[in-house]
Amino acid sequence: MDRHALLRLNPTRHCRRPTMTLTGKTALVTGGNRGIGLATVRALALAGAAVHFTSRSAAGIAAAQRALGDIPATGHLVxxxxxxxxxxxxxxxxxILVNNAAIIGxxxxxxDVSVEDWALNxxxxxxxxxxxxxxxLGQMVARGGGTIINISSGAAHRPQEGWSAYCAGKAGLAMLTRAVHMEYGDQGIRIFGFAPGVVDTDMQGTIxxxxxxxVSQLPRESLAPADHPARAIAWLCTPAADALAGQELDIRAPDLRAAADLPPLA
Structure with a gap:
């Protein structure tokens, strides 16, 4: 991450919580019915965005709506x-598009794995x-801009035993982030790769x-809550993060945590 760009944008990075105003924006979070996706739906809606999310099941949409309570969001069975x-x-x-939907297997x-399962990943x-x-992109370029956040992973840059498909897919997604920035960054497209860290989700249970x-040996109590990456994602959707566009960002970076008003890591 470009530390100097972040400091230029946030010279008062240790001040009170930044204002996250997304009023008037419409967002789509893929796989937004649970885990980081659901927490992101909540964070974006609380910031004022009109939020839509996808789920592969009607039950997933219903569970998400119950978890959200009075927070408005529209689920799509897709x-x-x-x-x-x-x-x-x-x-x-x-x-705003948050490419969050993913599988680990x-x-x-x-x-020991089939090519069919590998290809599905x-x-x-x-x-x-x-x-x-x-x-x-087709919509955003026509309207003069937009924000895309690809949920990345440390696995995009470091292989893990047993995760060849997941690592390869996330590495490809990291390159896609760079390609979009190169081709459309000058047309108002703000794209970020964001690694949320090890978060307490159903995927981590599978791992x-x-x-x-x-990674499978990490105790559950050491995992971060899903609202931490969600708050960082909401911050990335604001103009405060403009200078970081096109980069792969990591939630462990101290300056990013400070800008998104997340507690420092121990």
């Missing part, structure tokens, strides 16, 4: 890999995110159950 359904969803314009060493985590980005690499 599988990210369904190209036609995604195209239809983008009949309405979005100012197949978990296993390369000789890439289709979900990379190709579907590319399609959503492409659909959003712990696998027992296959050091």
């Amino acid at each position: 599988n990210m890999t369904d190209r036609l359904a995604m195209t239809t969803l983008f009949d309405q314009p979005f100012d 197949p978990i296993g060493r390369i000789l 890439i289709d979900t985590n990379l190709t579907a995110a590319f399609h959503a980005t492409q659909l959003a 712990r159950a696998s027992g296959i690499n050091p």
